Amino acid sequence: MNTNKSNFKTMKTIFLNINAMKTTKFLLGAVLCFSLFLTSCSDDDDGGTPEQPNEEEVITDVTLTLTNITDTNDVVELKSVDPDGEDGPTAPTITITGNFTAGATYTGVMDLFNSIEMEDITEEVTVTEPDEHFFTYAISGLDISFSRSANDIVRMDGNKLGFETTWVVANNPGTGNITVQLWHESETVDDSNELGTQTGGEPDVDLTFTGVTIQ
Numbered sequence: 001m002n003t004n005k006s007n008f009k010t011m012k013t014i015f016l017n018i019n020a021m022k023t024t025k026f027l028l029g030a031v032l033c034f035s036l037f038l039t040s041c042s043d044d045d046d047g048g049t050p051e052q053p054n055e056e057e058v059i060t061d062v063t064l065t066l067t068n069i070t071d072t073n074d075v076v077e078l079k080s081v082d083p084d085g086e087d088g089p090t091a092p093t094i095t096i097t098g099n100f101t102a103g104a105t106y107t108g109v110m111d112l113f114n115s116i117e118m119e120d121i122t123e124e125v126t127v128t129e130p131d132e133h134f135f136t137y138a139i140s141g142l143d144i145s146f147s148r149s150a151n152d153i154v155r156m157d158g159n160k161l162g163f164e165t166t167w168v169v170a171n172n173p174g175t176g177n178i179t180v181q182l183w184h185e186s187e188t189v190d191d192s193n194e195l196g197t198q199t200g201g202e203p204d205v206d207l208t209f210t211g212v213t214i215q
Contacts, residue, residue: 057121057184057204058085061113064180064209066106066167076100078178078209085116086206094207100144100169100214107149108165110135112182112205125182126163131155133182133204134189135162136196141176142214144169147194159191173215179208 060082068074075098082092100106112121125133130153139146145168148160155161183189187200 057112057124058114058116059112059121059182059204060085060115061111062180062205062207063111064108064178065111066100066108068101068104068106070104071101074098074101074104076106076212078180078212080207083115085114086204092207094209096209096212100142100167100212102169102173102214103171104169106167106169108167110163110180110182126153126161130161131157132185133161134159134186134196134198134201136181136183136198137162137165138179138195139176140179142169142174142178142212143172144214148191148196155189157189159189162191162196169214173213175211175213177208177210178212179206181206 062080064078066076066078077095077097079097080092080094082088082090084090110122112125113119114121134155137146147166147168148162149164149166152164153161181203182205183198183201184204185201186198189198190196
């Protein structure tokens with residue numbers, strides 16, 4: 001008789017333990033489902049993770065190399081080196097090497113580099129993100145006809161980027177200035193006047209080279 005009572009108590013204990021385990025599992029499952037539901041609702045309310053806009057490029061070295069199409073030894077180089085970037089306290093060092101030859105035609109090519117992170121920005125602008133960038137130019141005091149080269153990169157909107165350019169120098173010596181700007185995420189761009197116009201956006205490059213000479 002005592003043995004039966006003992007067996008009954010044991011079975012009762014096992015039954016209660018099983019029920020307790022089932023209850024615990026049920027409660028854990030309910031909590032998990034509720035947590036997933038809240039997460040789903042939160043995602044829906046936020047509309048998902050918003051896409052982050054591309055930041056402006058940090059460009060420390062800008063070089064515009066202009067090469068005479070009939071004499072590759074005749075090169076004009078306009079260069080700016082700003083070791084801490086546009087927003088840093090150090091002023092850029094601007095150099096002009098060589099003079100334009102009166103009556104000659106030059107092909108201009110831009111080179112952009114970030115020496116802080118050792119990153120080639122030229123490839124980023126011309127290959128990865130050409131549709132987010134646009135070069136504009138200004139020429140003053142120099143008798144030069146400017147155009148965007150036939151080999152220039154064409155954006156998806158049909159405008160030429162302004163990376164490769166053509167400079168036709170008249171037979172008229174003089175000294176003047178050349179301004180180069182690289183715009184990031186402009187609202188509108190237009191290459192119909194060759195030098196280029198745009199609205200909105202922010203300049204990644206904004207440089208004026210003074211004292212450029214035609215001889």
